[in-house]
Amino acid sequence: MWHFESGIKEILENQKSVFHVLTPEEKEELKNHISLTNYRKNEYVFKEGDKPSGFMVLVTGKVKIFKEGVGGREQIIRMSKPMGIIGYRALFADENHIATAVTLEDSMIANITMDFILNRAVKNSEFSLLLLRKFALELGFANSRTVSLTQKHIRGRLAESLILLAEKYGFEHDNTTLKVYMSREDIANLSNMTTSNAIRTLSTFANEKLITIDGRKIKILDLARLDRISKLG
Amino acid sequence: MWHFESGIKEILENQKSVFHVLTPEEKEELKNHISLTNYRKNEYVFKEGDKPSGFMVLVTGKVKIFKEGVGGREQIIRMSKPMGIIGYRALFADENHIATAVTLEDSMIANITMDFILNRAVKNSEFSLLLLRKFALELGFANSRTVSLTQKHIRGRLAESLILLAEKYGFEHDNTTLKVYMSREDIANLSNMTTSNAIRTLSTFANEKLITIDGRKIKILDLARLDRISKLG
DNA sequence: CCTTTGTGATGTTATAAAACACAAAAAAAG
């Protein structure tokens, strides 16, 4: 409802936005093809099976993207942070969404018409290359995750998830508290385990002084050792 | 050693080749940036950690692409067939390879310089869009596989792999024999299970008249039921 | 204020699949 102007500015100028490589003219035109929407915490952005509405950029907030598996079990396949792009896979594959996006906190999301992306942006080869790079990185991430989630043991998977969250969202000013607050269930869905096992293993990690837990507030005490646990499997 | 000319022609003109969308001039120039190499069965095309040598197209043969996981356990993340592109993820991500490619049979592979791709091909927005589409489809596949491999039980995973192989490589003239001959170990590595369990479960499937096995020759007798087993988990 | 609902915590049991062990058969090498 507010901050819309600064949201547009971010999308156009922020170094981390894919659109910052556009020419001034292209940026000007983009303004006519953008709409911004505010979402409250735990709102659906799109659902598995939905027809994609456009190319989306998360302006502020956090979003989880998950797939529904056997017996409704959710697997979080990606976490998005500001200036991250979402829903673009389905657009370029010309398919419906194969995953669901839900906000983790209040968020603002920009929706850019596919028409603009296809008929303007992609004509700019720097933009194309940047998108190709985004896809390549995400594909690499997905492939690595497949191996981790299938082969690592529970401790390794949880350690990897904690490191992932630390790298993605960073820390609060104390430099140890994870700047993301997820339910145990979400942590479990990110790490391919049951909620009970996420809770149990987090407790074990706390006992081992790798982390401290205070509700949803997680402090990383020993990143090096978490890393070893993750790499070991 | 032979068939090189027809190999080039395939790459330029086959509808399934990404390069068929290039203009005649671009195709002409591409000829100066291609090299063709023959590989024998079970040869490495590239290894995890290698610097990518170029954009590759599998002209003839079959290639498996796998990642090494915990304790050296291999996970096959992709199977490639003629006109499939390989090694492109690392190029666009500007990273070293994160997976290893090995031929399943004698194969011919074209290597196109990245210089040509970046400075010529990507300027053609139809080509860019096609590549973006390839990436989008592969990412969707990877995400779906992550969920299948982590959540489905052994029978479901094996059934899914058999269906995958059938869709990818098709059947011999009898319309039932899979047109791909893999070791039990490879089937296991594709399906995230141990070799023993792949062998055992294949035998079970044969007993249930879902398939017949004769060495590495697998006949699919009841695709519908395999599909149900796969979907059920 | 009490009731309901959601989340977190922990112990117990059940089970799917890995790990292990050993043959037999097939393929490759000498």
Added chain:
DNA sequence: CTTTTTTTGTGTTTTATAACATCACAAAGG
């Protein structure tokens, strides 16, 4: 043709983790 190596097949044991069962506590709602 024999020997060696690789691949396939099968039974047994072990183990990691899901499933289940409570319980405690906090938050939300009437």
